[in-house]
Amino acid sequence: MRVGDFKESYAADEAVFRTSTARFWLGVFLVALAVFPFVAGDYLLYMANLTGVAIVAAVGLNILTGAAGQISLGHAAFVGIGAYTSAILVTRLGLPFLLCLPLSGLAAAFFGVIVGAPSMRMKGLYLCIATLAAQVIFEFIFVHWVPVTGGIRGINVPAATVFGLQLDTEFKFYFVTIPIVILVVTAARNLFRTRVGRAFIAIRDRDISAELMGINLFQYKLYAFATSSFFAGVAGCLNVFLLKVVTPEHFPLHESVRYLAMIIVGGLGSVLGSIFGAIFMTMVPEALQSLLNLFQGLDPAVMEYLFPLQTVIFGLLIVVFLVFEPQGLAEIWRRVKDYFRLWPFEH
Amino acid sequence: MNILSVENLSLSFGGLAALTDITFQVRAGEIFSIIGPNGAGKTSILNCIGGFYKPQQGRITLDGKDVTKTSPDRRAAMGLARTFQNIALFRGMTVLDNIKLGAHARLKTSLLQALLYWGPAHAEEMALREDVEKDVIDFLEIEPIRKLPVGALAYGLQKRVELARALAMRPKVLLMDEPVAGMNAEETEDMARFVLDIKEERGGTIVLIEHDMDVIMDISDRVMVLNFGHKIAEGTPEEIQHHPEVIKAYLGEKKN
Structure with a gap:
């Protein structure tokens, strides 16, 4: 227990950031986020925006898979539904970006509930296969329903406009991405402070005893699917306006697997873990790429073998993580915090 | 007043009869214990009351309402709480x-x-x-x-947390499956005291399954004995201790 950590009310004891130290560092972090775009170049801002989108989607998947224990291999498809909904709403109806955002979420949540319906009868790997079917079906629709989705050529989208301001640069878009990420992360964290989030974890840990505690399993599984795909839809909307185009190539099966990898590497069931995982899975491949670029001058024959190495190293890194820290980056973070709590005294 | 009543309950798995024609009533504010040798069907009764098993025959009434067809989560909301033999936290x-x-x-x-x-x-x-x-x-x-x-x-603390979780439901009837199994003497005494306090301080109704006869005989108001899915006796702890059928089930028959 932390020395001198006494609370006088239950509200103070239930706060997310319980100590003044934690609140101080949160403040520092938020200031850093606000200053970042003024010092970073376009490429870094682009990466930050991409990471933001990934965080929103990963937080969603972590609610469904990490917390409620329903493995989904179709998360990219829900991101896709959000993306196509936005693209269609903005090009056909000219709806503003801020309206597209919740509508994309709702559209994805609607299909999420439909895909989640089999969870009444299926668990574990069987449900996983059902969500895989959803992934394949939606991908098929994206490619082949040409009049609506534009087929493999997709839909081009104009830059988003917020209060008359065109978000046509990475710099401007950053100021939309970050607030939305903060909103989504806060909402997810809130969820786990109430009976709904507790019910999700109960279903994951022991569904039979959850039911005997008065939790309607089917209802709460559908809640998990709806929330998860709502966030996926929001991520999809951000994705479209960030890339200004949507094509089926953005939402293949391996993208779903990438989201799963994010929450596993980050930490299953942890909101903070989703953030770490999304950052890791977006930034590390890029970092490896630039590292390998240092060897550019070598013999082309060597380069031929060196480039695929990026994928191999990345895969290895993930395996190493899972072996040495199966609880993910969130657990490493917790240990580092624990260490500095009493630093420089060891015990 | 009866807060829980079970009438003509029969349950079978395929050809195996787990429970045959079981009838009993639990009065509000009492500790009602169910005992019997291993495999007698004690836990099956709790599973039927909780709604986890669907009996082929019989009627279960909770606080005057027929809950035989009610889903487990609805029954929990109506005031039925449960602790498990193998901790289910x-x-x-x-x-x-x-x-x-x-x-x-x-x-x-x-x-x-x-x-x-x-x-x-x-x-x-x-x-x-x-x-x-x-x-x-x-x-x-x-x-x-x-x-x-x-x-x-x-382990002992986990059992206590499980009881805490059940109490947080503010149950009308609390079903406890072997609350002191695997505990040492001190933990057993603590648990027995908590169960008695639930009854005496809060007027709670408890249906208890237990193998520890000292605990059963000390705290129960009434005891029902099962053997091979049949009810063989019901009464106060003293009556049960001297019941010939019960002695036969537990100790076997004397050879003539």
Whole structure:
């Protein structure tokens, strides 16, 4: 227990950031986020925006898979539904970006509930296969329903406009991405402070005893699917306006697997873990790429073998993580915090 | 007054009859124990009452309402709580969250309110925390462990947390499946005292399954004995101890 950590009310004891130290560092972090775009170049801002989108989607998947224990291999498809909904709403109806955002979420949540319906009868790997079917079906629709989705050529989208301001640069878009990420992360964290989030974890840990505690399993599984795909839809909307185009190539099966990898590497069931995982899975491949670029001058024959190495190293890194820290980056973070709590005294 | 009544309950798995024509009533405010040799069908009865097993025959009434066809989560909301023989806590959660989960059915926060956590959801959570602290954590003396993950606790404490979770449901009837199994003498005594306190201080009704005869005979108001899925006796602890059928079931018959 932390020395001198006494609370006088239950509200103070239930706060997310319980100590003044934690609140101080949160403040520092938020200031850093606000200053970042003024010092970073376009490429870094682009990466930050991409990471933001990934965080929103990963937080969603972590609610469904990490917390409620329903493995989904179709998360990219829900991101896709959000993306196509936005693209269609903005090009056909000219709806503003801020309206597209919740509508994309709702559209994805609607299909999420439909895909989640089999969870009444299926668990574990069987449900996983059902969500895989959803992934394949939606991908098929994206490619082949040409009049609506534009087929493999997709839909081009104009830059988003917020209060008359065109978000046509990475710099401007950053100021939309970050607030939305903060909103989504806060909402997810809130969820786990109430009976709904507790019910999700109960279903994951022991569904039979959850039911005997008065939790309607089917209802709460559908809640998990709806929330998860709502966030996926929001991520999809951000994705479209960030890339200004949507094509089926953005939402293949391996993208779903990438989201799963994010929450596993980050930490299953942890909101903070989703953030770490999304950052890791977006930034590390890029970092490896630039590292390998240092060897550019070598013999082309060597380069031929060196480039695929990026994928191999990345895969290895993930395996190493899972072996040495199966609880993910969130657990490493917790240990580092624990260490500095009493630093420089060891015990 | 009968708060729980079971009439002509029969349950079979394929050709195997687990329970045959079981009838009994539990009165409000009593400790009603079910004993019997291994495989007699004790846990099956609890599973039928809880709604986890669907009996082929019979009627179960909780507080005057027929619940035979009611789903397990609805029965829980109607005031039926349960602790398990093999601890069934949610291992990924802290003690406090496990206990709060018991209150799930009487809370109102919707999914949308949960995401916003502002106003009603916050107020409800704070009221719940206070409730749980005063009502359950203080009563069962588990203040020091409230923030620990349940997986890290000793067996006896886990059993106590499970009881805490059940109490947080504010049950009309509490079903307890072997609450002192595997405990040492001190833990057993603590648990027996808590069960008695639930009855005496809170007027709770308890249906108890247990193999520890000392505990059964000490705290039960009435005892029902099962053997091979049949009810063979019912009565006060003294009557049961001298019942010829019970002695036969437990000790076997004398050879003539």
